Amino acid sequence: MHGLGRNGVVALGLVVGMAAxxxxxAPPSPSPSPSAGSAAATPAxxxxxxxxxxFNAGDRxxxxxxxxxxxxxxxxxxxxxxIDRELGxxxxxxxxxxxxTESPKPTSIVATMKERHSDRFAQVTMDVDAAEPHRVVHFVxxxxxxxxxxxxxxxxxxxxxxxxxxxxxxxAKQFAxxxxxFNAGDHxxxxxxxxxxxxxxxxxxxxxxIDRELGxxxxxxxxxxxxAEYPTPTHIVATMKERHSSQFARAEMEVAATEPHGVxxxxxxxxxxxxxxLSPEDRKALTIDDAKRRAVIxxxxxxxxxxxxxxxxxxxxxxxxxxxxxxxxxxxxxxxxAFALALTKDLRDVSHDLHLGVMFGPGPSGPPPSPxxxxxxxxxxxxxxxxxxxxxxxxxxxxxxxxxxxxxxxxREGVANxxxxxxxxxxxxxxxxxxxxxxxxxxxLIASYLFDSTPVHLNDMWERDTGKIEPSWTVKDLRxxxxxxxxxxxxxxxxxxxxxxxxxxxxxxxxxxxxxxxETTGGxxxxxxxxxxxxxxxxxxxxxxxxxxxxxxxWEGVGVVPDIKVAADAALEEAHRxxxxxxxxxxxxxxxx
Numbered sequence: 017m018h019g020l021g022r023n024g025v026v027a028l029g030l031v032v033g034m035a036a037x038x039x040x041x042a043p044p045s046p047s048p049s050p051s052a053g054s055a056a057a058t059p060a061x062x063x064x065x066x067x068x069x070x071f072n073a074g075d076r077x078x079x080x081x082x083x084x085x086x087x088x089x090x091x092x093x094x095x096x097x098x099i100d101r102e103l104g105x106x107x108x109x110x111x112x113x114x115x116x117t118e119s120p121k122p123t124s125i126v127a128t129m130k131e132r133h134s135d136r137f138a139q140v141t142m143d144v145d146a147a148e149p150h151r152v153v154h155f156v157x158x159x160x161x162x163x164x165x166x167x168x169x170x171x172x173x174x175x176x177x178x179x180x181x182x183x184x185x186x187x188a189k190q191f192a193x194x195x196x197x198f199n200a201g202d203h204x205x206x207x208x209x210x211x212x213x214x215x216x217x218x219x220x221x222x223x224x225x226i227d228r229e230l231g232x233x234x235x236x237x238x239x240x241x242x243x244a245e246y247p248t249p250t251h252i253v254a255t256m257k258e259r260h261s262s263q264f265a266r267a268e269m270e271v272a273a274t275e276p277h278g279v280x281x282x283x284x285x286x287x288x289x290x291x292x293x294l295s296p297e298d299r300k301a302l303t304i305d306d307a308k309r310r311a312v313i314x315x316x317x318x319x320x321x322x323x324x325x326x327x328x329x330x331x332x333x334x335x336x337x338x339x340x341x342x343x344x345x346x347x348x349x350x351x352x353x354a355f356a357l358a359l360t361k362d363l364r365d366v367s368h369d370l371h372l373g374v375m376f377g378p379g380p381s382g383p384p385p386s387p388x389x390x391x392x393x394x395x396x397x398x399x400x401x402x403x404x405x406x407x408x409x410x411x412x413x414x415x416x417x418x419x420x421x422x423x424x425x426x427x428r429e430g431v432a433n434x435x436x437x438x439x440x441x442x443x444x445x446x447x448x449x450x451x452x453x454x455x456x457x458x459x460x461l462i463a464s465y466l467f468d469s470t471p472v473h474l475n476d477m478w479e480r481d482t483g484k485i486e487p488s489w490t491v492k493d494l495r496x497x498x499x500x501x502x503x504x505x506x507x508x509x510x511x512x513x514x515x516x517x518x519x520x521x522x523x524x525x526x527x528x529x530x531x532x533x534x535e536t537t538g539g540x541x542x543x544x545x546x547x548x549x550x551x552x553x554x555x556x557x558x559x560x561x562x563x564x565x566x567x568x569x570x571w572e573g574v575g576v577v578p579d580i581k582v583a584a585d586a587a588l589e590e591a592h593r594x595x596x597x598x599x600x601x602x603x604x605x606x607x608x609x
Contacts, residue, residue: 453515
């Protein structure tokens with residue numbers, strides 16, 4: 017299947033990303049001083065100062081000039097891997113304020129920064145070349161919780177929500193109300209709560225509408241509150257554990273200062289098990305030694321040699337891992353999650369394959385869900401669909417955030433009911449801006465509604481393990497009503513669109529069935545499968561590649577380049593404008609005899 021999260025270590029039920037508020041870029045500020053108090057800045061400190069100054073200015077030409085001179089984009093993590101993504105992050109965050117730096121060595125720096133547009137923090141790791149002109153050779157940026165030493169005054173938590181005034185505070189009461197509704201998993205009760213207290217548009221992507229929220233509730237089984245902290249009188253930070261697994265999550269809620277204290281911001285994301293909540297057994301299970309590190313690397317090497325889609329690249333990855341091991345680069349890593357992240361980075365540095373990754377942690381506990389439970393969960397997820405609306409001009413806007421496996425008649429009927437809602441529209445806008453992938457069979461099923469009944473060749477999938485090529489065609493006999501193959505279709509994309517979401521966009525674009533609008537997508541085409549390699553370690557190995565029947569290639573590493581390039585948040589308006597023009601032009605065209 018498609019769809020491993022691009023951050024390497026995947027948490028069940030949740031996806032973490034750099035969520036940035038949208039806004040205009042802030043004016044440039046004086047260069048930050050990572051070396052405050054030191055006699056002379058190190059090469060890494062000087063380079064970080066130069067990057068942060070250019071990033072905060074938000075000027076495309078200045079950023080490009082800086083990168084051409086000192087910082088090749090191909091050494092950067094995904095959020096700043098090209099000029100469009102970097103400018104989007106600069107504008108979305110408003111730039112960063114430098115709060116703290118550590119310099120493990122003169123050519124390396126780790127910086128803690130705060131977004132100007134919000135209270136969110138991020139961490140940057142930058143390594144530079146030891147020789148002049150000290151070009152950047154490695155750069156990673158990712159969101160982090162507010163560091164303990166940078167939190168404001170807190171009401172001391174006790175027994176989860178705390179005692180006395182803490183438990184009775186506005187954010188505690190509001191969070192308790194949300195968690196009660198979320199854990200109950202009742203559609204109507206959740207909708208009623210949100211209408212009264214918690215508008216969905218202030219929430220992060222995982223709970224941005226009722227379907228996503230119910231899917232998360234069913235997938236996690238709800239959450240148990242373990243700890244609550246109160247950085248301000250209107251702000252709660254909650255540490256929770258999934259009921260269906262050992263996965264932890266952190267939620268942040270801010271409420272209005274005045275009655276009725278409605279929610280004004282909400283974010284939720286997965287976190288490693290907090291150290292203070294680890295049992296002695298958990299702590300022991302997380303610990304790895306030299307023998308375990310070698311066993312994991314040997315296991316990964318075996319799976320890459322046997323299955324990786326490009327054998328020559330697999331050989332290079334194995335050699336790189338063994339070289340890191342021989343040089344002692346892993347010697348100080350004694351925790352399983354940290355080792356999984358280090359291995360993921362080193363493997364991707366060679367392959368640039370965003371589906372490839374190493375995971376650490378126990379698998380799902382308990383028996384697998386029954387077919388009935390699976391069907392109920394699929395229904396609660398709304399079969400991967402988000403909102404469906406009818407825009408002015410009789411244009412359907414259909415949001416699809418994922419392509420879950422649809423393997424029974426009930427699932428196919430659910431998809432049919434949803435797609436049939438767009439059948440009588442004069443144009444269709446298919447919104448894949450937050451689609452992270454799924455099953456190719458579901459991609460083909462949904463694409464079938466955008467063509468007539470004659471089967472159309474969408475894609476082929478070559479598998480290294482079998483050497484076979486499996487074709488993918490539209491479905492001739494469909495449930496429900498088709499939109500059909502004649503009316504205009506626009507597909508919205510973003511740099512977040514990934515894997516199966518990219519396949520849908522690429523298939524429709526290459527067949528000239530749709531015009532794509534938005535941003536270049538993430539660039540992950542290889543289907544992936546999990547392979548256990550040692551206790552609690554799993555390597556996700558891409559073992560196949562798509563072969564488009566029109567282009568004879570795929571989107572791996574390059575993404576789907578949109579026909580109409582605009583910022584992701586402007587894509588819907590642009591597609592709507594163009595669809596209205598298409599409809600008007602069709603009405604003016606003379607009827608065909």
